[in-house]
Amino acid sequence: xxxxxxxxxxxxxxxxxxxxxxxxxxxxxxxxxxxxxxxxxxxxxxxxxxxxxxxxxxxxxxxxxxxxxxxxxxxxxxxxxxxxxxxxxxxxxxxxxxxxxxxxxxxxxxxxxxxxxxxxxxxxxxxxxxxxxxxxxxxxxxxxxxxxxxxxxxxxxxxxxxxxxxxxxxxxxxxxxxxxxxxxxxxxxxxxxxxxxxxxxxxxxxxxxxxxxxxxxxxxxxxxxxxxxxxxxxxxxxxxxxxxxxxxxxxxxxxxxxxxxxxxxxxxxxxxxxxxxxxxxxxxxxxxxxxxxxxxxxxxxxxxxxxxxxxxxxxxxxxxxx
Numbered sequence: 001x002x003x004x005x006x007x008x009x010x011x012x013x014x015x016x017x018x019x020x021x022x023x024x025x026x027x028x029x030x031x032x033x034x035x036x037x038x039x040x041x042x043x044x045x046x047x048x049x050x051x052x053x054x055x056x057x058x059x060x061x062x063x064x065x066x067x068x069x070x071x072x073x074x075x076x077x078x079x080x081x082x083x084x085x086x087x088x089x090x091x092x093x094x095x096x097x098x099x100x101x102x103x104x105x106x107x108x109x110x111x112x113x114x115x116x117x118x119x120x121x122x123x124x125x126x127x128x129x130x131x132x133x134x135x136x137x138x139x140x141x142x143x144x145x146x147x148x149x150x151x152x153x154x155x156x157x158x159x160x161x162x163x164x165x166x167x168x169x170x171x172x173x174x175x176x177x178x179x180x181x182x183x184x185x186x187x188x189x190x191x192x193x194x195x196x197x198x199x200x201x202x203x204x205x206x207x208x209x210x211x212x213x214x215x216x217x218x219x220x221x222x223x224x225x226x227x228x229x230x231x232x233x234x235x236x237x238x239x240x241x242x243x244x245x246x247x248x249x250x251x252x253x254x255x256x257x258x259x260x261x262x263x264x265x266x267x268x269x270x271x272x273x274x275x276x277x278x279x280x281x282x283x284x285x286x287x288x289x290x291x292x293x294x295x296x297x298x299x300x301x302x303x304x305x306x307x308x309x310x311x312x313x314x315x316x317x318x319x320x321x322x
Contacts, residue, residue: 035297038239042301045232049225050074053122056221059214060118062207065106066214075312076101080115082309085302095119101316109196113203118218120169123162125222126257131155133230133254137247139284154262170208172201229253236294248284255280256295274299 035042054074058066076098083094095115102111134151175197182190208215230246230253237244259276274295281291 035236035240039297039300041239042232042236042297043304045235046301046305049228050078052221052225052228053077056121056125056218056225057114057118059218059221060114060121060207061106062110062113062203062211063214065110065114068102068105072105073102076316078305078309079313079316080309082306082313085306085309097313107199109199109203112200113207116169116204117207117215118222120162120166121215121218122222122225123165125219125226126261127155127159127162128219128223129226129230130158130254130258133250134258137249137251137254139245139248139251151258154258158258158261169204172205175201226253226257229257232298233294236297237290240290240293240297242286242290244284244286248286251284252277252280252291252294255283256298 051070051074054070054077057077058068058070058073061068079101080094080098083097085094096112099108099112099115102114134155175194178190178193178197181187182194227250230250233252233256234244234246234249237249256273256276259279260273262272274292277291277295277298278288279291281294282288
């Protein structure tokens with residue numbers, strides 16, 4: 001796994017270097033220079049989707065535990081998302097951390113259940129955001145997604161993976177897998193975890209039976225989070241002197257997210273994320289240099305919030321004595 005991680009980082013960095021050389025550093029530097037003090041807006045703007053996605057997570061809690069403070073959950077979520085971003089783990093590396101930190105206020109199996117359900121809701125929202133963005137976003141200059149088999153196959157694979165993950169959550173998969181693993185290895189530690197895994201499966205199953213409206217609400221909140229992220233693209237383009245339509249921003253945001261997911265073996269999809277911006281801008285008839293510039297601006301913003309997330313992790317873990 002370490003070798004894969006290292007290769008992912010190396011390939012990602014090489015892609016970024018190639019893109020910069022392809023479009024020309026002078027053009028990128030000119031676009032970055034036009035942002036100026038507008039970077040303050042770029043750094044603050046993510047609060048919009050942080051709060052929207054946190055509300056989506058809160059909707060994934062059972063009703064009796066849904067009174068958790070939004071600000072507290074936002075801090076926990078940001079700490080967990082930082083590890084999702086930094087680890088080449090398909091955006092799930094920080095989920096156990098969220099569950100552990102939230103378990104200070106609710107039972108661990110309930111916090112873990114909410115994290116998994118929220119991840120399913122956010123993933124479903126991602127498929128809708130990317131799929132609709134690629135179909136209805138953009139402008140008249142780019143061809144339909146049907147003319148890009150690679151893009152279509154990637155979307156189908158993403159959708160299939162998310163459907164499988166969501167279905168497995170409803171099939172008591174954790175206790176079954178734990179029992180199978182214990183029978184295979186005979187390790188006593190696995191037997192001790194059986195009660196926890198059964199409680200986790202019970203919590204997830206009860207939510208899907210009794211909280212269908214809450215799950216639907218969670219999906220909607222996460223869709224709003226993805227849309228807020230796409231609008232950031234329009235804001236950045238406007239601030240560097242190139243106004244684009246919201247549909248174009250949606251298309252670029254969808255392409256960037258799809259590319260980042262495909263690059264899950266590299267932390268934060270490094271290289272693939274930037275390549276998604278480059279390809280989307282080219283398909284829309286925009287300057288590829290603008291696409292790469294916007295990607296780099298968003299990447300620096302992400303690094304800033306990763307720093308905030310690490311600080312929150314230190315603060316919360318110190319209180320938890322993790």
